[in-house]
Amino acid sequence: MDVYSVRGEVGNRLSFSDCVAGDGLARTLDMKAEDVLEAVTKSGLRGRGGAGFPTGMKWKFAREQAEKQKYIVCNADEGEPGTFKDRLILTDFPELVIEGMAIAGIIVGATKGIIYLRGEYAYMRSHLENAIESCRKKHIIGNAINSNPDLSFEVEIRMGMGAYVCGEETALLESLEGRRGEPRNRFPFPVESGYLGKPTVINNVETFAWVPCILSKGVDWFSSVGTEQSKGLRLFSISGDCEKPGIYEYAFGTPLSKLASDVGAKKTKAALVGGASGICVPACEFNRVLAFEDLATGGSIIFFGENQDMFAIAENIQAFFAEEGCGQCTPCRIGNVRLLDIIEQIKEKGMSESDVEKIKELSITMQTASKCGLGQTAPNALLSIVEHFGDELVANG
Amino acid sequence: MNTVAKAESVDQDEMDETVCKKIEEIIVSGFEKYGRQRNALMPLLQDVNHEFGYVPEFAMVLLSDEMKIPKSEIYGVVGFYSFFSSKPKGKYVIRLCRNMSCVMSQNNQGLSGDSAVKKLLETLGFVKKAPGQTQRHPVTEALMSELNIDFGETTEDGLFTLEATNCIGMCDQSPAMMVNEDIHVKLTPEKISQIISDYRGS
Numbered sequence: 210m211d212v213y214s215v216r217g218e219v220g221n222r223l224s225f226s227d228c229v230a231g232d233g234l235a236r237t238l239d240m241k242a243e244d245v246l247e248a249v250t251k252s253g254l255r256g257r258g259g260a261g262f263p264t265g266m267k268w269k270f271a272r273e274q275a276e277k278q279k280y281i282v283c284n285a286d287e288g289e290p291g292t293f294k295d296r297l298i299l300t301d302f303p304e305l306v307i308e309g310m311a312i313a314g315i316i317v318g319a320t321k322g323i324i325y326l327r328g329e330y331a332y333m334r335s336h337l338e339n340a341i342e343s344c345r346k347k348h349i350i351g352n353a354i355n356s357n358p359d360l361s362f363e364v365e366i367r368m369g370m371g372a373y374v375c376g377e378e379t380a381l382l383e384s385l386e387g388r389r390g391e392p393r394n395r396f397p398f399p400v401e402s403g404y405l406g407k408p409t410v411i412n413n414v415e416t417f418a419w420v421p422c423i424l425s426k427g428v429d430w431f432s433s434v435g436t437e438q439s440k441g442l443r444l445f446s447i448s449g450d451c452e453k454p455g456i457y458e459y460a461f462g463t464p465l466s467k468l469a470s471d472v473g474a475k476k477t478k479a480a481l482v483g484g485a486s487g488i489c490v491p492a493c494e495f496n497r498v499l500a501f502e503d504l505a506t507g508g509s510i511i512f513f514g515e516n517q518d519m520f521a522i523a524e525n526i527q528a529f530f531a532e533e534g535c536g537q538c539t540p541c542r543i544g545n546v547r548l549l550d551i552i553e554q555i556k557e558k559g560m561s562e563s564d565v566e567k568i569k570e571l572s573i574t575m576q577t578a579s580k581c582g583l584g585q586t587a588p589n590a591l592l593s594i595v596e597h598f599g600d601e602l603v604a605n606g
Numbered sequence: 607m608n609t610v611a612k613a614e615s616v617d618q619d620e621m622d623e624t625v626c627k628k629i630e631e632i633i634v635s636g637f638e639k640y641g642r643q644r645n646a647l648m649p650l651l652q653d654v655n656h657e658f659g660y661v662p663e664f665a666m667v668l669l670s671d672e673m674k675i676p677k678s679e680i681y682g683v684v685g686f687y688s689f690f691s692s693k694p695k696g697k698y699v700i701r702l703c704r705n706m707s708c709v710m711s712q713n714n715q716g717l718s719g720d721s722a723v724k725k726l727l728e729t730l731g732f733v734k735k736a737p738g739q740t741q742r743h744p745v746t747e748a749l750m751s752e753l754n755i756d757f758g759e760t761t762e763d764g765l766f767t768l769e770a771t772n773c774i775g776m777c778d779q780s781p782a783m784m785v786n787e788d789i790h791v792k793l794t795p796e797k798i799s800q801i802i803s804d805y806r807g808s
Contacts, residue, residue: 218778289773292777329773329784332787368652369687371771387643449707454779513710
């Protein structure tokens with residue numbers, strides 16, 4: 210299958226188009242590893258998967274580990290409903306991703322990288338294998354990176370098999386190790402004990418792709434845009450009720466209203482920011498900004514037109530979690546099914562005060578006591594829908 | 607690995623000898639490519655699943671014996687991932703996305719309701735089966751009538767299995783579905799007829 214046949218539309222100019230594979234690595238090799246790490250840290254780059262952990266700090270922790278064998282893992286398991294920007298990056302800029310992994314390897318002292326590609330993206334496996342081969346020819350990876358015999362880095366692709374929870378980094382590690390994708394306890398964090406118990410850096414596709422760009426274009430280029438705590442640019446996957454769905458690049462701090470107008474979202478009732486694990490923002494709050502300080506997201510934005518039934522959306526989301534939870538911990542396993550039950554009941558009888566209480570109580574339990582991010586965030590969208598669109602639900606009764 | 611005799615707990619009557627031989631070949635060559643450590647299990651199972659469209663019990667028992675992994679754990683891994691199957695499926699597995707953007711774009715083709723989700727929930731036992739005819743989306747309807755099966759079922763000729771799946775990352779080109787590893791986007795009832803007849807012909 211031709212990967213470009215489902216490439217999708219890119220709504221505005223992407224900075225990745227201005228970065229040449231190999232330039233960032235060349236800069237890296239001119240510098241001491243500490244200075245490269247310092248540059249990544251100073252740029253303010255934070256994880257683009259959604260959690261937003263500072264990339265430089267993660268790499269520093271991994272670098273400090275005494276173990277000889279370390280791993281770099283690229284999380285290409287974007288399964289959050291509404292997210293597809295990594296698909297575009299892997300289609301158009303796979304070499305930047307591989308280069309970012311190689312740079313991470315040089316900094317933390319790892320010689321092996323793994324791309325964990327979601328099963329749904331199996332169609333681009335050979336495309337990525339070609340990109341790996343091309344990087345080897347350009348000496349971005351291989352036995353002698355940029356002809357330096359002391360530096361080597363190899364990348365292999367491992368496939369996911371359709372489990373959303375494997376986007377959670379410790380579930381991803383379990384899957385790589387040949388187990389069910391059930392998240393691990395922290396501590397220890399993967400930077401101390403990750404793949405096969407060795408120090409492991411796991412970053413999102415987009416996070417890796419920004420690294421060579423930051424190094425070739427400079428820290429200031431990157432950190433001069435964005436907000437205080439959210440530096441730089443990021444990609445957004447925008448879909449739903451709008452004229453021009455697709456992949457867009459914006460600086461952190463951009464208001465939701467700007468996105469709505471760029472994609473031609475008209476007569477909009479709400480936007481789901483952050484996918485199924487995100488929150489529903491009503492149109493009257495579209496002045497809110499996309500940044501870790503306000504609306505934190507992995508880049509998924511879905512617009513809902515005024516004719517959409519917010520309750521059907523809530524049901525869709527809870528059904529998603531009821532199916533995709535790993536089943537390991539009780540709050541998530543039972544909680545999602547119970548929330549779905551409550552939604553079914555409300556659909557029949559309308560929503561009462563006690564239903565709202567039940568939803569809130571159960572949600573707090575899930576947010577507090579679930580083992581991983583999946584269960585902790587599963588009730589968020591429903592809570593925001595009850596808060597902002599509760600009157601629609603009462604009206605059903 | 608020289609013999610498959612260890613895997614005797616499998617009901618041999620059900621397994622064709624040539625199938626067993628093929629499984630053995632795949633696993634032997636898998637061991638050469640991926641090794642025999644636990645972290646080789648996913649790619650090994652993937653190779654078997656890719657060849658047969660499911661993981662026969664014979665393969666699970668064989669892997670258990672050869673890799674010294676309890677059978678229950680191998681069954682557990684196969685059962686966990688939705689793209690593995692322990693039962694035979696159609697030659698082409700159709701997975702229609704049932705998440706928000708895909709369902710909404712079906713809505714916008716003129717019908718209200720949420721029947722792909724409903725169907726899935728019924729299949730999983732989360733909700734009671736709705737009495738009578740439910741209104742279906744045009745694409746969902748087209749798939750079901752073209753194949754003459756319900757979600758979770760396989761056509762009599764063994765060609766197609768129809769399933770609903772979660773987000774396949776094509777929200778901007780919705781509605782979308784997978785057929786084995788291929789992706790089909792911007793679906794319409796007309797496109798569905800074309801796609802199905804193309805697979806029937808190939």
